[in-house]
Amino acid sequence: MNVNSMTSFNGTSSKNIHLEASHSSNKTHSNRSRLKPLTNVNRTKTKPHRVTNQDLLNPCRSPYVKTNGTTCGLKEIMIGRCQEYQYVKRGLFLTNQPYIKNCTQLYEAFESAVRYKSYCNMNMSTYERYFDLALDGVHVINRAMFWSGTYTIAHAYGANGRNYVTLEDTLAAAMVDGLIWCGKENDTEGFDFFSCPYICKDNKWADFAFWGLASKTFAQLASGEIYVILNGSQANHRSAFRNNSYFASFELPNLRQNGTYRVTKVNVLVLHSPDGTVVERCGEKSLFDLEELVRSQGFDYACEDDPEELILIMCSNKWEARECQIARQALRQTWDIKLYGKSNSNRNSLSLIVFSCLFFIQYYSLKIISGSM
Incomplete structure (x- = not known):
């Protein structure tokens, strides 16, 4: 978020700090105006770079050319990430590994x-040795988190391995996450x-060679x-659980059903985007099919719609959404009481009550209608 200090006309800073959600443009461009060159500056022309055969073979050589190919410095990046993972982040991920x-x-x-x-000659066995070495001796007990259509929120909730561990938090995936190679x-x-x-039209398994394995x-x-975090507000009314997703194709079928390190229970958390359409809830449509499938594999099953802690994460990304404004007002009043012993937001109380009543009337009306269908 941007923190903008409100400045009064006499030049003194106001005590009010206005918080507003960042615009998407702020993520890639500076808000500063571009500096204009002085008119009396002598500009010397730089000699054009001669493109050599070596540059044509490898655009990573100076000057760097952005392409859609293998990430430049792939080796150095991967080895550096590996060392950081083990020496800097060791307390998060490797507490049970002595070596x-x-x-x-x-x-x-x-x-x-x-x-x-x-690339198109790859298959699901291509990277087996790499994964065997990287994940040998690793077990994720009661903290494994899977996701489908909820990448950002799942990783925010997992807190980079502090709360839960996603695939991207493992050494094998962390070394290459966000990189390109072929x-x-x-x-x-x-x-x-x-x-x-x-x-690859002639070999679909090439596309799953790394991330499928x-x-x-x-x-x-x-x-x-x-734990599995699914999206109950998918665009174009897509199902929260899809048979062609990574979770359905590669993860759910490979959960251990027996042995010391077996899975005992699958907890599904279904999210519905603020100001978004509710496509399906626990026990409905594809989520009903998911429950049947999980129980048929011998696992216990639980499903929850929009846990409070995940609502807070969703609202932090869409602070101005209708549902989030109610939480925002209530949070402000509670925080004022904590700080000052009383709420300074009384002027908004009436509008908050009216807004809340209208919201819940609409919510329960829709619930009654859907229940009668």
Whole structure:
């Protein structure tokens, strides 16, 4: 959020601080005006860079050229992330592991799987050695969190492994999350730095070679109670649980049903976006099918719509939404009482009560109508 100090006309700062949600443009562009060059500045022309054959083979050489190919510095980034994960974040993820993994060995296992090889020749076994090395001895007990259509909120709720552990919080995934890579046959570099395909018409498994195996492996590491965050307000009325999702295809079928490290219960949390349409709730449509499927695998099942802590996270992203304004007013009044012993928002109390009554009348009217259908 932007914190804008309100300044009075006499030059003194006001005590009021206005909080407003950041606009999307603020994320990529500065709000400052561009500096105009002085008219009397001598501008010397820079010599144009001669594009050599080496540059054509690898755009990562100076000057850097942005492409849709393999991320420049892939090796250094992956090894650096591996070391940070183990030495800086060790307390979060590795409390039950007494030994350090060899980051260079992990990268070499990854590189040998992809370098000099065509992307469309990959399959679900391509990265097996990499995952075996990276996740050997790991078990996620009562903290594994899966998600579908709720990436941002799931990771905010998980707090980067402090509360719950997502796939992206594991070493194997953290080393490559957000990166692009693909091999290239008969090439001196062995990687394609210009363009990586995302779809292989003749081999659908190439598209799942890494993240499909990552999802499958993560599911096999989960034990005890697990958590699944789904979106009950999908665009175009899409189902919260879909048979072609990563969760349905790779994670749910690979949850352990037996042994010491088996899954005992699946807790589903269904979110509905502020000011968004409620497409389905617990026990309805695809969520009914999910419950049947989970119980058929021998797991206990529980489902909850919009837990309070997740409502707060959703409202932090859509503070001006109708439902969030009610929570905003109530929170402000409660906080004022904590600070000053009384609420300073009495002028808004009547409008808040009226707004709340109208909201709940509308809510229960819709509930009665839907229940009678």
